[in-house]
Amino acid sequence: MLKSLSRRTLLRGMGASMALPLLDSMSSTRLLAATSNPADVPLRMGFFYVPNGMHMPDWKPIEGGDKYTMTPTLQRLAEHRSKFNVLTGLTLDGARSHGDGGGDHARSVAAFLTGAHPKKTNGADIQNGVSVDQVAAEQIGGQSRFGSLELGLEASAQAGNCDSGYSCAYASNMSWRGPTNPMAKEVDPGAVFDRLFAGQTTKETRRAKSVREKYRKSVLDFVLEDAKQLHKTLPEIDRRKLDEYLYAVRDVEKRLAGAERLRISEDGVPDYPRPSGVPQELKEHSELMMDMITLAIQTDSTRIISFMFTNAGSNRSYPDIDVKEGHHELSHHGKSEHKQAQIAKINRYHIDRFGYLLKRLSSISEGDGTLLDHCMLVYGSGISDGDRHNHDDLPILLAGNGNGRIQTGRHIRYENHTPLCNLYLWMLQEMGVKADKFGDSNGVLKNLG
Structure with a gap:
């Protein structure tokens, strides 16, 4: 009879570990079968930030409860309707000016996870x-290999003036280890992959990477015998679970290898070299990062994730969806129908990327459910309407069942200005963190269960 496997069991090879x-053979799953207690499966929390607010008429449902009509932006997540809640009325007071004048974009991301001004x-x-x-991460991060992962699609900056006298450190980082210590995010999916599957020492990691690059080997080649x-x-x-997992890892490796190639123009000349592992196309970049998040959760490498689609005030254009103007400029729409329509396009593009993650997580079984069932994922922005720069009635979505703690499939309306x-x-308390206050909280949010 097979002995119970530890959740910390690794597949090992020369300079690589997975x-x-x-698996059902792991003690936590056996315990789950014996107790029917969802709490025995790890609970994860994640935070996903989008910039410049939202086109609210296309976001906010009219009706409350589970019979609400999905708005055009939320409709993009229709297949996952039963797995998320829309939360309205929530407010980020720390992002308001409080006499400091302009800088709403920088404040909106600096305050998004801190609640601070x-x-x-x-x-x-x-x-x-x-x-x-x-x-x-400070209290429970030791339960996994990485206390937390900070990820995104645009690199962090730690200095400079990015928004009306606010440092770029505020505009490009939403995770803060201390009042003066922003956590720079990783934007290279190849680097994230190396962190997840590298050896246990720096020397092993460098050796394995060198061999892989020289002989074009997969990380799976190193651990194949153990597998x-x-x-x-x-x-x-x-x-079957192990085979599906190994296939997913190999698929990601293949796509990462393709991402490192130069993009070739019509005349056969490379446009320009790309940083290793960072695709030129935003869609491919975002999907690879979502795959990294999925693998990190699936392997219990971390239980805490933050992700920024772009930095605050991003003026990125989106030519692949026929949006050639900059996002930030469009957000100052002045009620222009054209600009609002373009903003709505960008909003749907972002939520499609989040939908990709939800689909990946819901496709992988774990314990008595799926990975998504064992997550609490917050998606939204620290600004409501980009033209007004208001920080009340924010566009917030909470996905995942939280190991049965969350009753999903609803639009939950809170009194406006609820922190x-x-x-x-x-969320902190449900994760097992000892806390009776956070930021400007005046209690725990009700009606989630």
Whole structure:
């Protein structure tokens, strides 16, 4: 009879290691079968930020409850309707000016996970709060290989003036380990892959990477013998899970290899070299990063994730959806129908990327449900309408069942000006973090269960 596997079991090879997904042979799953207690499966929390607010008429439902009509933007997540809640009325007071004048974009992301009002400066004397993900990582981060992962699609900056006298550190970082310590995000999916599947020491990691690059080997080549031995000992259901997981890893590797190639123009000349592992196309880049998040959750490499689609005030254009103007400029729409329609396009593009993640997570079984069932994922912005720069009645979505803690499929309306930090305090407590206050919270958010 097979002995119970530890959740920390790794497939190992020369300079490489691979964490395993949750298998029925692991003690936590056996305990789950014996107790029917969803709490025995790891609970994860994630935060996904989009810039410049939202076209609210295409976002906010009219009706409350589970019979609400999905708006055009939310309709993009129709297949996942039963797995998320729309939360309205939540407010980010720390992002308001409080006498500091302009800078709503920088404040909106600096306050998004901290609930704090950042000090207005573009010098070295930055001052903010500790973010909710880092509060959790400090107390429970030791339960996984990485206390937290900070990811995104645009690189962080730690200096410079990015918004009306606010440092770029505020505009490009939403995770803060301390009041003066922003956590720079990783934007290279190849680098994330290396972190997840590299060896346990720096020397091993460098050696494995060198061999892989020289002989174009897969990380699977290094751990294949270990995987074969494990495969022989597993029951049929776990063999399928292991095979599906290894296939997903190999698929990501292939796509990463393609991302490193130069883009070739019509005349056969490369446009320009790309940083290793960072695709030129935003859609491909975002999907690779969502795959990294899926693998990190599936292997229990981390239980805490933050992700920024772009930095605050981003003026990125989106030519692949026929939006040639900059996002920030469009957000100052002045009620222009054309600009509002373009903003709505961008909003739908972003939520499609989030929908890709939800689909990936819901396709992978774990314990008595799926990975998505065991997550609490916040998606939204620290600005409501980009033209008004208001920070009340924010566009917030909460996806995942939270191991049965969350009753999903609803539009939950809260009284306007309810602190967003009430949601974060509730999440912290459900994660097992000892906290009775966070940011400007005045209690835990009600009606989620």
